[in-house]
Amino acid sequence: MIHKHPELHTFKDIHIAGIEGKRFDVVIKDGYFSSITEAEPQQNNSTPTGTELWISPGIIDLHTHLAWTDFDHADQLKRDSQQIEAMQAQAFEATLRTGVTTVRDAGGIAPSTVQHLVQQYQQPLRVHTSSDMLGAADARGLKHLEQRMAQIFATGAGWIKIMATGGLGAPTEKVVDPIFSKEEFAFIVRNAHAHDKKVLVHTWGGVTIDWSIQSGVESIEHGIFLTEDQAGRLANSEVAFVPTTSIYRIAADQKGVLALNPIICERAARAAESHSKAIIYAKREGVRIGFGTDYATPSLHGYNLQELDTLIDYGLTRREAWQSATKSAADILGSGNELGQIAEGFIADAVVFNVDPYQAHNAEVLRNSIVSVITGAKEAELI
Ligand SMILES: [Zn+2]
Structure with missing residues (x-):
């Protein structure tokens, strides 16, 4: 209720x-x-x-994709717009019903869509948005980035999302290769901050974690291959870590709800193994950890609390896991004076x-x- x-x-x-x-x-x-x-x-x-x-306190999920209806984007394109809207409304409903009252959408939903869904379907979910993500197609120099970012700013999104490395779709030996040049990356962060936007960075590891720390982004996401040394520097910075741990365990399960192909399952299993170490480093060094699920399909929306289980399995105490989903998450959103307690x-x-x-x-x-x-x-x- x-x-x-x-x-x-x-x-x-x-x-x-x-x-x-x-x-x-x-x-x-x-x-x-x-x-x-x-x-x-x-x-x-x-x-x-x-x-x-x-x-x-209401749970805060710092990494969802409410607009996505399918694991593979090609599948979403096969759906008609009414069906997509109905599925998005169900995602709002399922998210709220499980106790998640605030989310940060990590790419794919525009503020105008949020308004429509909240109003039309009476689903009072508080959604922080990042609209379109900046990814490989945008690694075309500063001029292009400036234009793309102007379009994103115009949507009214409060966050800019940088896809700094590959993910499950990338072969293991290439997954931490940077998608943007160092100069492009620094420009995005500078330009976002100049427009009072916060920045979240999808990075599995490697040099883009260092760039994130140097340029002072608000949060890094996933951080599968976070090293002990990077965890120490993260802890000393203001940069938060939103690991999204459960999705990789779910993706690794060939018989699980996502039922992905064996290559992707294999990559996810390796990611999960490495992730558990990243969480140990982050905890030991005192990194601010935020709760995020990366859930993006009807089989996952509404099951967000599973992330607590994985965080606890990887070494957080129950108190720490709850903290990541309430007070710390509110602080990461910049809402720590009114939410999360x-x-x-x-x-x-x-x-x-x-x-x-x-x-x-x-x-x-x-x-x-x-x-x-x-x-x-x-x-x-x-x-
Ligand atoms: Zn994501």
Whole structure:
């Protein structure tokens, strides 16, 4: 159940996820947390078992592709526009239903499409956009890049996405080769920042991670082959790391929901193996890690919480994994003063669970324990 923009709602005696041994009375007014006070200890030993509730901040997924309907773009082109729109609306719905109240779309959706979907289908998902990605076809010099970026700025997107290396489509020995020259890369970042846009960089590793750190982008994505030395420099910079760990495990499974061809599965399996090391380095060095899924198909939207499982399998504590999906993610978006915490004055984006989400065995249990999802904003405020 999605509870949109509560005018006045009170939770009595509720747990706040991550705070043990205390309960709270939480009041939401006009879509904001207006008061949070510790509840009076119960006289008659409290709530009957099975009726306890936990509230967590709404989850923030820093890397989705809401507009994409198929793993392979050629397949999307075979669909007609009505079908694509219906599938995109379903992606919004599935994302919200699983407790993700804010996303950063990492390429493919324009702000005008977001407006349409939020309005037409009443799906109050908060979406940060990057419109078109800059990729191999744009590595044609600064003049071309300036024009392309002007088009992206004109869409109203807040982010610029750079495809700095290949991905699952590239052969392993070439996957970290830079797509842009160093000069082009530096220009994109400079030009984006000059226009008050933030920059996210798809990079599997290699020199483009160094360029990202030097030029001060806001986040690097994937970082499959992040080295220990790079992790140390990332930690000392302001650059965040959004690894998107679960997608590679899913892609590696030939019998899994993506059912990709064996070559791609093999590449994904190698990526996953290396990724687990990258996460260890990032954790050890103190890199700011953000939660992102890279989910892009109907079989994946709505299963975003699986990313928590993989982050935990790779060595984050539950607290760290949740932090990456709430407070840290809000900070990475530049919204850390209004999103990502159950705190007075913050936007009331939240998820209510009937089990302790920090104890839930896995994403499946977590997903099935969602009682309601609360979105603080009115639809009109999101567009
Ligand atoms: Zn992506």
